[in-house]
Amino acid sequence: MGLLHGWQTCPRCRTPLEGEASPLHCSGCGSTYYANSAPCVSALVEDAEGRLLLSRRAVEPYLGLWDCPGGFLEEGEHPFDGLRRELQEETGLSVGPARFVGIWMDVYGDAPEAAATLNIYWNVRVDGGEPVAADDVSELRWFRADALPGPDELAFDTVADALAVWRQGKEPRAY
Numbered sequence: 709m710g711l712l713h714g715w716q717t718c719p720r721c722r723t724p725l726e727g728e729a730s731p732l733h734c735s736g737c738g739s740t741y742y743a744n745s746a747p748c749v750s751a752l753v754e755d756a757e758g759r760l761l762l763s764r765r766a767v768e769p770y771l772g773l774w775d776c777p778g779g780f781l782e783e784g785e786h787p788f789d790g791l792r793r794e795l796q797e798e799t800g801l802s803v804g805p806a807r808f809v810g811i812w813m814d815v816y817g818d819a820p821e822a823a824a825t826l827n828i829y830w831n832v833r834v835d836g837g838e839p840v841a842a843d844d845v846s847e848l849r850w851f852r853a854d855a856l857p858g859p860d861e862l863a864f865d866t867v868a869d870a871l872a873v874w875r876q877g878k879e880p881r882a883y
C-alpha cells in the first residue's frame with residue numbers, strides 16, 4: 709500500500725530495489741526511497757454572512773463530490789503560500805488572515821498506490837470578490853452551517869472531520 713507500491717527497479721539507474729516497503733534501497737546508485745505522507749492544504753472559506761465555500765471536484769478521485777478548496781503543496785513551498793496559490797487557482801479569491809484549524813491524515817483515493825496525505829486546514833475570511841470555479845473544480849457553492857452536504861456527498865473523510873470542527877465553532881454557546 710502507498711507511494712512505493714509496485715516499485716521494483718530504481719527510477720534513476722534501473723537496478724532492482726531492495727526492501728519490503730519503505731524505505732527501498734538501490735545498491736546500484738545508492739539511492740534510498742522513502743514513502744512519506746504527501747502534504748496538502750485546505751481552506752474553510754467563510755463569507756461575511758458566515759457561510760462556508762465548498763468546491764465540487766472535477767477530477768478523480770471522488771469526481772463530483774464536495775471538497776474544500778485546496779490541494780497538494782509543491783516542493784519547497786510554504787504551506788500558507790500553497791493555500792493562497794490553490795485558492796487563487798480554484799476560486800480566484802484572495803483572503804485575509806487565517807486561523808489554524810487542525811491536521812488530519814487521509815488517503816488520496818482507493819488505488820493500492822494511493823498516497824497517504826497529511827491535510828492542513830485553515831479557516832479564512834474572503835476579503836471581497838465572487839468565487840469563480842476553475843482548475844480541477846467544476847462548481848463553487850456557499851453553504852450555511854446548518855445546511856452542509858451529508859457525508860455521502862463529501863469527497864474525503866478528512867473533509868467531514870474538518871467540517872464537523874467548523875460547524876461546532878458556529879453553534880451557540882451557553883457561556
Ligand SMILES: [Zn+2]
Nearest residue numbers: 718721734737
Ligand atoms: Zn539506483
